[in-house]
Amino acid sequence: MDSQSNSLFDLSITPESRSHLSETAKWAKFLAICGMIALVLMVIFGLYVSFALSRGVSEFESEFRREGLGYSSTGLGATTAVMYILIGLLYFFPLLFLLHFANKMKAALAANDGGMLSESFRNLKKTFRYMGVLTIIGLVFFALALLLGGLAALSM
Numbered sequence: 046m047d048s049q050s051n052s053l054f055d056l057s058i059t060p061e062s063r064s065h066l067s068e069t070a071k072w073a074k075f076l077a078i079c080g081m082i083a084l085v086l087m088v089i090f091g092l093y094v095s096f097a098l099s100r101g102v103s104e105f106e107s108e109f110r111r112e113g114l115g116y117s118s119t120g121l122g123a124t125t126a127v128m129y130i131l132i133g134l135l136y137f138f139p140l141l142f143l144l145h146f147a148n149k150m151k152a153a154l155a156a157n158d159g160g161m162l163s164e165s166f167r168n169l170k171k172t173f174r175y176m177g178v179l180t181i182i183g184l185v186f187f188a189l190a191l192l193l194g195g196l197a198a199l200s201m
Contacts, residue, residue: 058162063154066150066154067150067151067154069150070146070147070148070150070151070154070165071147071151073143073144073146073147073150073169074144074147074148074151076143077140077141077143077144077147078144080136080140080143081137081140081144084133084136084137084140087129087132087133088129088130088133090129091125091126091128091129091130091132091133092126092129092130094125094129095122095123095124095125095126095129096122096126098121098122098125099121099122099123099125100122135179138175139171139172139175139176139179142168142169142171142172142175143168143169143172145165145168146165146166146168146169146172149161149162149164149165149168150162150165152165153165
């Protein structure tokens, strides 16, 4: 065990590894910036849809009231807006961690700074951990939906 820990401290970055890390940082920055732009567009689109939905539903409700039918969808537009904002917040953080990884990796390679390199990898680890947790949560919801859908189908 001791020889493994000593060899770990002798680890160095070869020119080929440096090139791979530099290219990885460039792609990470590109993906983070594109992701942030897509996120902003998604939130703007979500807000637009929520306002349009709210307006359309209120016209729909007034038509139902004229016909004497009781229909209410209070807060549908606001709920949609909140949902899009929450989804935007959920995906903002891994993109931010990815951007921090890219910037710190570039700085670490330029300054030959091991501490900055470690900080860069810490941000990459945060990105993967965050996305892993979101994936697990999504899989759990998917499994629950399948289970509930199956139970609903069996009860018919």
